[in-house]
Amino acid sequence: MVTGAFLPFVPLIAVAPVMITAGWFDLRFLRIPNVLSLIVVATFVLFSLAFPPHDLFWRLLVAAIVLAIGLVGFHFRAFGGGDVKLLSALMLLIPVSTLGTFAHVFSLSMFVGIAAVLTMKRIPIFAQTGWASMRPGRQFPMGVSIGLAGLAHPFVVIFLAPG
Numbered sequence: 001m002v003t004g005a006f007l008p009f010v011p012l013i014a015v016a017p018v019m020i021t022a023g024w025f026d027l028r029f030l031r032i033p034n035v036l037s038l039i040v041v042a043t044f045v046l047f048s049l050a051f052p053p054h055d056l057f058w059r060l061l062v063a064a065i066v067l068a069i070g071l072v073g074f075h076f077r078a079f080g081g082g083d084v085k086l087l088s089a090l091m092l093l094i095p096v097s098t099l100g101t102f103a104h105v106f107s108l109s110m111f112v113g114i115a116a117v118l119t120m121k122r123i124p125i126f127a128q129t130g131w132a133s134m135r136p137g138r139q140f141p142m143g144v145s146i147g148l149a150g151l152a153h154p155f156v157v158i159f160l161a162p163g
Helices: 002-014 016-029 034-050 053-075 081-091 096-122 143-160
Strands: none
Touching: 002 016, 002 034, 002 143, 016 034, 016 081, 016 143, 034 081, 053 081, 053 096, 081 143, 096 143
C-alpha cells in the first residue's frame, strides 16, 4: 500500500522546496545558504519523535559520518562547505532501511547534474546569464545533485522498489 510506504518520507517530502532552493542558489551563486541546512535539521527535530529509536540513532550516526568525510573533503577543496552541510542534514531524513537505494539515487543525480550543467554551459542563453556556475572553469554546483537526490529518493523507493 502506497500510504504506509509514504509515511517514512513525509519529512523528506516536506523539505522539497528547500532542495529546489538549494539547487537554484548553488547554480546561481555557487553557495548554499546555511539557513537551508538549518531548515532540514529543524525538520528532522520536528519529526524525530515519529522515528523508531534505533532508526534515530543510525540516522544521527550516518549524518555524523557524512559530515566527517565531507569536512575532510572540504579541507582538500573537493567539496564546498554548503554541500557538506546540506548533504549531512539531508542524511537525517533518509530512512536507514533505504540508505543503499539513496546511494544509488545520489550517484545517478550526480551524473545527471554534471551532464545538465555541462550542457547548460554550452547553450548560449545559459552561458550568458552571469550565473557563477556557468562561468568557465568554475566548480560543479553539487547542490543541484543533492537537491535532485532528495527530491527523487522517496519516489524511487515508493514506486520503483520491488515488493
